[in-house]
Amino acid sequence: MTETGKAIALHAGLVVLLFVLQWVLPAYHHGNLARVMVLATYAMGYNLLFGYTGLLSLGHAMFFAAGMYGMALTVKHLGWAPAPALVAGIGAGLLLSLAVGALALRTAGVAFMIVTLMFAQAVFLTILYFGEWTNADDGLVLQRAERMMWGLDLSNDATRYVAAWVLFTVCLGLSLWLVRSSFGKVLIAIRENEPRAQMLGYDTFRHKLAAVTASGTMSAAAGAGYGLLFGYAGASFAGVQYSILPLLWVLLGGAGTIVGPFIGALFTFYLIDIASGFTSAYMAVVGGVLIALTLFARQGIGGELRRRVWRWLP
Amino acid sequence: MSLLETRGLSKSFSGLRAVHEVDFALPEGEVRALIGPNGAGKTTFVGMLCGRIEPSSGTVRFSGADVSHLPAHRRIRAGMAYTFQITSIFAKLSCRENVALAVRRRHGPQSDVIEALARVGLDDRADQLAGDLSYGHQRLLEIAMGLAQKPRLLILDEPTQGLSDGEIDAFCTLIRELKAETTILLIEHNMAVVMQTADRITVLNFGEILAEGAPDEIRANRAVQAAYLGTEDA
């Protein structure tokens, strides 16, 4: 089989497995996996920028929240149905990431991290400031009636699982297509050696801006999906923690691999789930595992798989 | 007509005059060697030609147009190619992908990738990671990336540094072949290479043009001997 064939077979296999699992898993894990697929979508968006373009953002929660609030606000205040509200959320993320990218990309390295962190903080405070519409700290709860999409009840467990799977699958396919396209190859070139990419005639600023926008828009799609599927939009999703989490998932799962974000999100979710059963200091356990992985599997789980088993892993 | 022309091109690094008021013209189709002692300003000069370094003052004209204010990628698109003195490749990508990045930008066919690799003798290493190549082979890959761009002006900054004698001979042959296709500006320390390949030579010293002429004239020039050749076994 060609490398393209193998890559497609592996990812298609994962997607099919996830689809079949809905009939196999007990209710508890069924619900968890639906949530993990949405969070993994967020991580895949993050990975486009961090893993493939080499830009470390500390403010991606603003894009997740843009999607979430773009969706929830139009549902709550304009009475929109879930489908157009989802589009509104994705559109909000697209516009925000385009604007933030245009400004933040004037900086690089540590300055880029700080600037993205600051923008995210501004978005977080904006959500609190407009409490009249956003309900500030308490957030917006979407009722069952507001979550009926094309006659499907998204608050129903089985429907929610399939909806999460569709979101995940579409974004996984898009990511795979993007990083294997000539555009994606240029992003990788920028990650590896930006001055060289420039001296081959590539407009690296435009490519990075496109990467921020693609990444922010996918993160927004995850945020909008999360709000819709779990019926809630809250300011905490715009907080620093939600900017750090996708970085953590991607690092653990393998930056710059397509399956890495899913592996990382799944691994972290169950690590916290299991560790919190033993101790309230479960974040210390997560920290320990992260340190161990950075020492012994520096490229994350997916990166080690690529290094040791599947060199062709995209 | 000149393919490339500079007027009063200067660069100072916090008071240090690296390049000073250089007027330079390179006719189409010529192989020009740029020589001069270490620190003479050669790398800085070509960096300003291709837009890597912003000049303190002066203008650069390429193919009849003023490109002084164009960013580097636009000048590359206009037909310049630059190979770095300090090897700058994509270490974690294969040789094939390194060259493919150069070809893809100008929408060239995949066959150009292997052709460029073959010209420098790296076609049998196409699938090796660039970072795993020996230093000399990385230099050759750097040259292949320049060739793959099919440039109108190829700027090579000390390409033979670190090559074996055999590879240097092959390089000289390659330059003579390329002469028919493109204009070449070659920074080179190895005087044997310069004498074999260059149509004309420009000597830079302390950021200024000290002499310019055919290889024989330069060889006979006393000022050049004093500044430069005296320290080299030409």
Ligand SMILES: Nc1ncnc2c1ncn2[C@@H]1O[C@H](COP(=O)(O)OP(=O)(O)O)[C@@H](O)[C@H]1O
């Ligand atoms: N980025 C820089 N900052 C400060 N000084 C520099 C820089 N680049 C080059 N120089 C100085 O400018 C002079 C010319 O350097 P360079 O162009 O590299 O010379 P050459 O390529 O002829 O050896 C040297 O004195 C060098 O130290």
Ligand SMILES: [Mg+2]
């Ligand atoms: Mg130099």
